[in-house]
Amino acid sequence: MKSIAWTKYGPPEVLKLKEIEKPIPKDDEGLIKVIATTVTAGDCEMRRLDFPLYLSFPMRIYIGFFKPKRIRVIGQELAGEIVEVGKDVKSLKVGDQVFGTTGFKFGAYAEYICLPEKSKDMSGPLTHKPTNMSFEEAAAVPTGGLEVLHFLRKGNIKRGEKILINGAGGSIGSFGVQLAKYFGAEVTAVDSAEKLEMLGSIGADHVIDYAQEDFTEKENTYDVIFDVIGKSSFSGSLRSLGENGRYLIANPNLIKIIRALLNGGKGNKKIVTETTIQKTEDLQFLKELIEVGKLKTIIDRKYPMEEIVEAHRYVETGEKIGNVIITP
């Protein structure tokens, strides 16, 4: 089968189209024909092994110290069709249309992948695809959608509250805006100028171009600040929170983690920096929201698997609005 081999840590060119053996499902796994997957900022960081210090060392130990060894194919989310099931699989059958994440198994940049019916050993959740979405639209939901759901719940977002989402125009943030609106919040979305129109179209009440305006220098305060990319000023964001405000940092660097620990318990503001736990019931919740029309996927470009290098180059330009899709 076709796959994208990851041979070295480095630029997009380290990804090479390669024929590998089609996998065989274990007793508790389904064999999925991948119909769509994505290129996210996270995939590019993984390819380069470009992580904050506290993550890059454990990631090297997990993947391979000098070059990728344990993980040979990247790609972390997908939509596709079940073509074979192991003998113990109960909730999936041949022909089912599914979507999900690979978790730490990775490997979605391939024609086929085996995933367990129930997530285990660091694999991610898998469930039936929303009936009203294409495979391309569904493939982009799991990673961003689950991250957003986790953080908004940790932030205990309530109807009528004001939330600011920093880095709102990408894979995670575009689901963040829609989910925050679903929870009844008034949403301010911050990103670069060319993404603001899209952000208004998916429900943002206010938009800010971060190149023109630093939200932390304005008088406005928020109940929740959700920093998807971890680039907001730590003390400025705390200043921009009202009484009992919550500062959610999805991708903090080590300094922010330490500052969050040192600030913990001080005053009435809460700081959340933890890692998302991806749960099947949350993916099913996202599927239900999609099916009642509350959540949609913003797709910027689609590439065939043969053009994976171009797709990675495009995502690295930062111009991507929403999501980039790959079709094997």
Ligand SMILES: NC(=O)c1ccc[n+]([C@@H]2O[C@H](COP(=O)([O-])OP(=O)(O)OC[C@H]3O[C@@H](n4cnc5c(N)ncnc54)[C@H](OP(=O)(O)O)[C@@H]3O)[C@@H](O)[C@H]2O)c1
């Ligand atoms: N999606 C995933 O699968 C995944 C997985 C693990 C970790 N992550 C991490 O989560 C972060 C966000 O992921 P994502 O997939 O949503 O990324 P994304 O699609 O690239 O979106 C990030 C958005 O933030 C904007 N931005 C950049 N600098 C900014 C600033 N200073 N202020 C406000 N907005 C700014 C970018 O716009 P411009 O480029 O135009 O500036 C872009 O629209 C990434 O850094 C990644 O490390 C993502």
